Structures are given as structure tokens and as C-alpha cells.
Amino acid sequence: MADAQASINVYQALKDQIAQAEEAYDESKEGASELKAELDKAQALIDSDSSTAEEMEAETTALNKAILAFHLANATSGTGIAPKVTKADHYVATGATQALMRATMTGNNLIEKGVCWSTEHEPTVLDNRTTDAFKLSGDIFHITGLKPATVYYLRPYAMNKTYKVAYGDEVKIVTFPKGTATWSWDEEAKIGRASCRERGEISVV
Numbered sequence: 001m002a003d004a005q006a007s008i009n010v011y012q013a014l015k016d017q018i019a020q021a022e023e024a025y026d027e028s029k030e031g032a033s034e035l036k037a038e039l040d041k042a043q044a045l046i047d048s049d050s051s052t053a054e055e056m057e058a059e060t061t062a063l064n065k066a067i068l069a070f071h072l073a074n075a076t077s078g079t080g081i082a083p084k085v086t087k088a089d090h091y092v093a094t095g096a097t098q099a100l101m102r103a104t105m106t107g108n109n110l111i112e113k114g115v116c117w118s119t120e121h122e123p124t125v126l127d128n129r130t131t132d133a134f135k136l137s138g139d140i141f142h143i144t145g146l147k148p149a150t151v152y153y154l155r156p157y158a159m160n161k162t163y164k165v166a167y168g169d170e171v172k173i174v175t176f177p178k179g180t181a182t183w184s185w186d187e188e189a190k191i192g193r194a195s196c197r198e199r200g201e202i203s204v205v
Contacts, residue, residue: 010053011046014060018042021067031073038066069126075163083107083158085168096148096176103156103168104138112159115141116167117152125157125165148178 021039026032042063045051084106093100105113114131116123132142146152152175156168 007053010056010060014042014046014056014063017060017063017067018046021063024067024070026074029070029074031070035066035070038063065126071163072125072165075165082164083110083113083160083166085156085158085166092154092171092173094173094175096178097144097146099143099146099152099154099173099175100140101143101154101156101171102136102138102140105156105158105166107158107160107166109161110158111161113139113157115143115154115156117143117146117154119150119152121153122170123153123155124167125159129157146175148175150175 018039021035021042025035025039027036042059045056045059085103101115103115112125112131114129114133116125116127116129118127120127128145130141130143132144133139134142141156143154152173154171154173157165159165
């Protein structure tokens with residue numbers, strides 16, 4: 001039952017994403033053919049009796065990205081103050097699979113602010129991004145899902161409701177190698193002994 005409900009949820013999520021794509025689509029705008037192609041792929045999965053939950057979940061992500069790319073390609077200036085990253089002071093706390101970055105953004109009608117990242121220079125919101133944050137002398141954004149011992153490039157960004165995006169300075173980080181931990185048990189003394197080599201994160205092997 002749990003698997004069946006999960007499959008239903010994935011199916012509904014893709015249908016909802018299709019509805020958003022259809023609402024955004026305008027054949028007269030830039031990038032329309034790319035969005036239509038992704039929309040057709042999504043609809044084909046919905047119409048097929050053999051589509052798997054994994055395929056639908058992956059297509060939901062792809063269609064969401066296609067919608068954002070379409071909006072970005074047709075961004076307008078709008079009214080009010082344009083988004084701006086006013087401070088990216090390079091405060092970054094790095095672990096093996098996570099990082100924190102502080103930045104400050106301004107602008108009217110902001111719909112999103114966060115940090116984007118990639119293993120390539122000048123990451124954009126079409127790469128990886130997060131909006132998870134807490135307040136401490138600005139917004140401190142929480143980045144997860146990184147690979148250990150890997151070079152990444154981070155940029156804070158702010159996006160307004162007309163999909164104008166401002167980026168801050170690029171920051172290079174190198175995640176720590178993943179740590180290890182081992183244990184042993186002294187049966188006579190009933191004492192457990194553990195040792196670890198930890199840099200950023202401990203993993204048990």
C-alpha cells in the first residue's frame with residue numbers, strides 16, 4: 001500500500017508540473033520549443049501504462065527546470081528595485097557533504113534568494129541551488145548533497161517575480177575528505193573502544 005501511494009503521489013506531482021508548464025507556455029516567446037519538447041515528454045509518460053515511478057519523478061524534475069529556464073529566457077525588468085546581492089563576504093563553513101554561506105540581498109518583489117553551485121565556474125540557478133537559510137548577520141544558506149574531496153563554485157543569487165536574477169561573487173570551496181570510524185569490543189572488560197579520523201563528517205565502515 002505504501003508503494004502504491006508513493007507511485008500515486010509521483011504521478012500527481014508530474015500532472016501538477018504539466019499544468020504549470022501549460023500555464024507558462026507561450027509559443028511566441030523565446031525558448032518555447034524547448035519547453036514544449038519537455039512538456040510532450042512529460043505528457044507521454046502520463047499517457048503510458050508502462051511508465052515507472054522513477055521515470056515520472058525524474059521527468060518532474062526535468063520539467064520544473066525547463067519551466068524555470070523558459071521564465072529566465074523571457075525575464076522582464078518589471079517595476080521597483082531590481083534584485084541585487086549587496087554582500088557576499090565569503091563566509092563559508094565547509095564539511096565533507098555540506099557547506100554554509102552568508103550573503104545579503106535586496107530588491108522589491110523577491111520570490112527567491114539562495115545559493116547556487118556547480119563543479120564549473122559561474123553556476124546559475126539552472127544548476128544546483130538551495131533556499132534553505134537562517135538569519136545571523138545576513139542570511140546563512142545551508143548547502144547539502146555535496147561530494148567529499150571535491151572542488152565547487154558557489155554564488156549567492158536573488159530572483160524577483162519577473163525572473164530577473166542577480167548574482168553575487170563566485171566563491172571556490174573544496175569539501176573535506178569523508179572521515180572514517182572503527183570500533184572494537186573487549187569482551188572481558190566489557191569496554192567498547194572507538195577511534196575515528198574525522199574531517200567534516202564521520203562515516204562508519
